[in-house]
Amino acid sequence: MKKIYLDHSATTPVDKNVFKAMLPYFSDCFGNASSIHSFGADALTGTDKAREQVANYLHCGPSEVIFTSGATESDNLAIKGLIGALRERGVEKMHIITSIVEHDAVLEPCMEMVKTGIEVTYLPVKANGAVDAEEVRKAIKDNTVLVSIMWANSEVGAIMPIREIGKIIKKHNERKLKNWNNTRPKERGEKPTPIYFHSDATQAINFVQCDVNWNYVDMLSMSAHKIYGPKGVGAFYVKKGVPIKSLQRGGHQEGNLRSGTYNSSGIVGLGAAIVQLDKKNQEKDNKKVAKMRDLLVSEIEKNIPDAILNTDRKNSTPAHAHYSFPGAEGESVLLALDLEGIAVSTGSACSSGSLKASHVLIAMGIRTEIAHTSIRFTLGKHNTETDIRTVVKKLAPIIKRLRKMNPVYDK
Amino acid sequence: MYSKKVLEHFQNPHNQGKMDDASAVGEDGSQACGDVVKFYLKVKNNIITDVMFETLGCAAAIASSSALTDMVKGKTIDEALKITKNQLIDELGGLPAPKLHCSVLGVDALHKAIENYKDQR
Numbered sequence A: 001m002k003k004i005y006l007d008h009s010a011t012t013p014v015d016k017n018v019f020k021a022m023l024p025y026f027s028d029c030f031g032n033a034s035s036i037h038s039f040g041a042d043a044l045t046g047t048d049k050a051r052e053q054v055a056n057y058l059h060c061g062p063s064e065v066i067f068t069s070g071a072t073e074s075d076n077l078a079i080k081g082l083i084g085a086l087r088e089r090g091v092e093k094m095h096i097i098t099s100i101v102e103h104d105a106v107l108e109p110c111m112e113m114v115k116t117g118i119e120v121t122y123l124p125v126k127a128n129g130a131v132d133a134e135e136v137r138k139a140i141k142d143n144t145v146l147v148s149i150m151w152a153n154s155e156v157g158a159i160m161p162i163r164e165i166g167k168i169i170k171k172h173n174e175r176k177l178k179n180w181n182n183t184r185p186k187e188r189g190e191k192p193t194p195i196y197f198h199s200d201a202t203q204a205i206n207f208v209q210c211d212v213n214w215n216y217v218d219m220l221s222m223s224a225h226k227i228y229g230p231k232g233v234g235a236f237y238v239k240k241g242v243p244i245k246s247l248q249r250g251g252h253q254e255g256n257l258r259s260g261t262y263n264s265s266g267i268v269g270l271g272a273a274i275v276q277l278d279k280k281n282q283e284k285d286n287k288k289v290a291k292m293r294d295l296l297v298s299e300i301e302k303n304i305p306d307a308i309l310n311t312d313r314k315n316s317t318p319a320h321a322h323y324s325f326p327g328a329e330g331e332s333v334l335l336a337l338d339l340e341g342i343a344v345s346t347g348s349a350c351s352s353g354s355l356k357a358s359h360v361l362i363a364m365g366i367r368t369e370i371a372h373t374s375i376r377f378t379l380g381k382h383n384t385e386t387d388i389r390t391v392v393k394k395l396a397p398i399i400k401r402l403r404k405m406n407p408v409y410d411k
Numbered sequence B: 001m002y003s004k005k006v007l008e009h010f011q012n013p014h015n016q017g018k019m020d021d022a023s024a025v026g027e028d029g030s031q032a033c034g035d036v037v038k039f040y041l042k043v044k045n046n047i048i049t050d051v052m053f054e055t056l057g058c059a060a061a062i063a064s065s066s067a068l069t070d071m072v073k074g075k076t077i078d079e080a081l082k083i084t085k086n087q088l089i090d091e092l093g094g095l096p097a098p099k100l101h102c103s104v105l106g107v108d109a110l111h112k113a114i115e116n117y118k119d120q121r
Helices: A016-022 A038-058 A071-088 A104-115 A133-139 A162-181 A264-275 A279-303 A330-338 A359-363 A385-405 B004-011 B059-072 B077-081 B085-091 B097-120
Strands: A065-068 A095-099 A119-123 A144-148 A196-200 A219-223 A234-238 A320-324 A374-378 B024-030 B035-044 B047-056
Touching: A016 A264, A038 A065, A038 A234, A038 A264, A065 A071, A071 A104, A071 A144, A071 A196, A071 A219, A071 A234, A095 A104, A104 A119, A119 A133, A133 A162, A162 A196, A279 A320, A279 A385, A330 A374, A330 A385, A330 B004, A330 B059, A385 B047, B004 B059, B024 B097, B035 B059, B035 B097, B047 B059, B047 B077, B047 B097, B059 B085, B059 B097, B077 B097, B085 B097
Parallel strands: A095 A119, A095 A144, A144 A196, A196 A219
Antiparallel strands: A065 A234, A219 A234, A320 A374, B024 B035, B035 B047
């Protein structure tokens, strides 16, 4: 049985070229990139090159790229690191703005901050899963220090208006500073703390040119394994001048911001993966993936009655097709597909361990009983037309069978 | 994650479907929670001669409903009432911890069907 993988939002296979680039850094160039001798220097050459590759893609300086274990660590560093640093500078009563559909790697550090007296505003989303930039403007308070909005949502693939939000924040900061400059030194107090803008771009990097400069982003998180790179490595972009307090102490790597021996093979893999996302290549792959998604959508439309597409194709990554199949519980659909060699994911409660339906779907206004019947297909650059047709061919009878078993589905 | 037995019941559930001439019917669960189980019983001289189920839910909910129908067929209603959640889980070769509530649902629906039968008499 040929297996078909449609869960690229969870992770992607390591690209063959990426793998090739990484190989020398396991046993040949094995040195510690922090060592002064030639072994260390060889490893450092690899990590330096990767740093430039990441910086080129993000359109920032190499010194603004910090290597981490992945987006979760980067998110934690952005939120807890910024708040910690501001606190050390004596800033009090801080306010964070984020959205209700963020990944737990953002939501949980925010909740942790709440326990330390920080106020957090969770913005709602529109029916298509995207944050409205106007909502950010409305939520800004005098003591807001951080806005953290993901670049693309992992479940339904909605793209957030990052540049618009970035502009709103930039203008706000400029106005605030101007007012301060125009106030007499005796009356104006401390220089105002600007609002810093963080974006978890984990799900977007593959499909959108995440230019931090053009989009007015101060901090960005990403993982290599979502872009055909290795697992366990990622990057944290932090603009020069943004205060960050490190979360771990030790070997003083990354300007003391992130201690720990360089994962040189992984870092080289991240660099090799991100190089493949140059604009031309990305556009080509996006087109291919979007075409496959359109095929999936039209095949489902033709073969499965009463299927609800939750992804707004006009405002999403090209890879996402998030569906609800009312009457067929998501985990059952996932498992039945898995027994046919097809991998997808679900926002159903039953798969989550927490037994709660996906917070993203609920935030989009999808009813709980419909959220339980959801399946997320996320396509990749290696999926073929045959893959897609096979998936729908297997999926249609599964949905039919499960609906038939359902005592409350109107057959 | 799931035992072989759970997957077997999930793929080829036993006694699945509607029963038009049931002696009693019992349903438990809610759509908002994602699980609904419905049991149909045919009872003769206090013995469950036939049983069918319909389930909306995850693989564990479907498999536990299916296994439970096998366990109650041919039993007296009192014997059927004595079947515990743990017996059902054992019968399935165990269930992952977060799934334990799914098995309760089948047992509860069965109890409701038996109550429904007793109420009629």
